[in-house]
Amino acid sequence: xxxxxxxxxxxxxxxxxxxxxxxxxxxxxxxxxxxxxxxxxxxxxxxxxxxxxxxxxxxxxxxxxxxxxxxxxxxxxxxxxxxxxxxxxxxxxxxxxxxxxxxxxxxxxxxxxxxxxxxxxxxxxxxxxxxxxxxxxxxxxxxxxxxxxxxxxx
Amino acid sequence: xxxxxxxxxxxxxxxxxxxxxxxxxxxxxxxxxxxxxxxxxxxxxxxxxxxxxxxxxxxxxxxxxxxxxxxxxxxxxxxxxxxxxxxxxxxxxxxxxxxxxxxxxxxxxxxxxxxxxxxxxxxxxxxxxxxxxxxxxxxxxxxxxxxxxxxxxxxxxxxxxxxxxxxxxxxxxxxxxxxxxxxxxxxxxxxxxxxxxxxxxxxxxxxxxxxxxxxxxxxxxxxxxxxxxxxxxxx
Numbered sequence: 040x041x042x043x044x045x046x047x048x049x050x051x052x053x054x055x056x057x058x059x060x061x062x063x064x065x066x067x068x069x070x071x072x073x074x075x076x077x078x079x080x081x082x083x084x085x086x087x088x089x090x091x092x093x094x095x096x097x098x099x100x101x102x103x104x105x106x107x108x109x110x111x112x113x114x115x116x117x118x119x120x121x122x123x124x125x126x127x128x129x130x131x132x133x134x135x136x137x138x139x140x141x142x143x144x145x146x147x148x149x150x151x152x153x154x155x156x157x158x159x160x161x162x163x164x165x166x167x168x169x170x171x172x173x174x175x176x177x178x179x180x181x182x183x184x185x186x187x188x189x190x191x192x193x
Numbered sequence: 194x195x196x197x198x199x200x201x202x203x204x205x206x207x208x209x210x211x212x213x214x215x216x217x218x219x220x221x222x223x224x225x226x227x228x229x230x231x232x233x234x235x236x237x238x239x240x241x242x243x244x245x246x247x248x249x250x251x252x253x254x255x256x257x258x259x260x261x262x263x264x265x266x267x268x269x270x271x272x273x274x275x276x277x278x279x280x281x282x283x284x285x286x287x288x289x290x291x292x293x294x295x296x297x298x299x300x301x302x303x304x305x306x307x308x309x310x311x312x313x314x315x316x317x318x319x320x321x322x323x324x325x326x327x328x329x330x331x332x333x334x335x336x337x338x339x340x341x342x343x344x345x346x347x348x349x350x351x352x353x354x355x356x357x358x359x360x361x362x363x364x365x366x367x368x369x370x371x372x373x374x375x376x377x378x379x380x381x382x383x384x385x386x387x388x389x390x391x392x393x394x395x396x397x398x399x400x401x402x403x404x405x406x407x408x409x410x411x412x413x414x415x416x417x418x419x420x421x422x423x424x425x426x427x428x
Contacts, residue, residue, distance in 0.1 A: 110383070111379065114386045117390075118390055119392045121390060
């Protein structure tokens, strides 16, 4: 039987959309970014840069014949986060809103802002709960997002 | 989903002979075999080209042109008469008994209405929004023809398995154990996910697999819509 993690209750090594979203939010919180606005052009550029980063990562892994399960997990995550045919990041937004009660508040879709009401120690513990490659990924994803939304380090 | 991506997927699948053989075996089991195809091809030139009307309980009279009727009559679509749209819901809600077939027919009706609305407004200007905004006609939606969009509506659910999403969840949950030709369900999902870059469900993937199969392409191109170019444009 596979070992399971304490926080998520999921098998160690498994990275799905929910764990990625949690790790991503935790990394944003640790960088003092405590809310996003999925409809704002700036944040949409941020989401786009995260999707680009994940695509690049998949490409790298495929080129180096990496573990098939790892590539599979990433393909599924990125496809759910991609913009829809209308250009909106509904998948990304849904991933963040689905963390309500633990990570995000304002799940009402009419609220423009999704706030991340997470204490930093809990955010840190959440990132530590991820597999090694997941930790590196959410860290890079948060960097890519921040670079778009706060290019001057504001 | 770009045409190029679909083209790549088609090339990948059609070059996998074992996969095509597995699809052909499944087709044979529902009567969509070579004999059926040959009979259809023989009739292609002189078949009746009249329109038909089918009464639908939701959408009223649904008008269908001859190519759509040919498509509706094929075993791949007729199979949907036996697939429950709402899985096991009929056990709790006795009126939730309708099939994927009638759902697909309704879909064709809705799409036809959409297209005729688009057609009616084509050429109109809406200056209240943006000066340059102009409604385009369906003939400007390239590279697909109007009839092909209706056919896509008819075909959109042909990959559904018994009890629709209920059985789909089982296969997705045991994706390493179920095979499609030489590929596991997991492999085929990855292949589609990485080429089409969409989070598609298994039934959507199987629908694409059926439509892009060599046998179905032959049937569509030779019998249903020889004048069309849906499969041809993908090729």
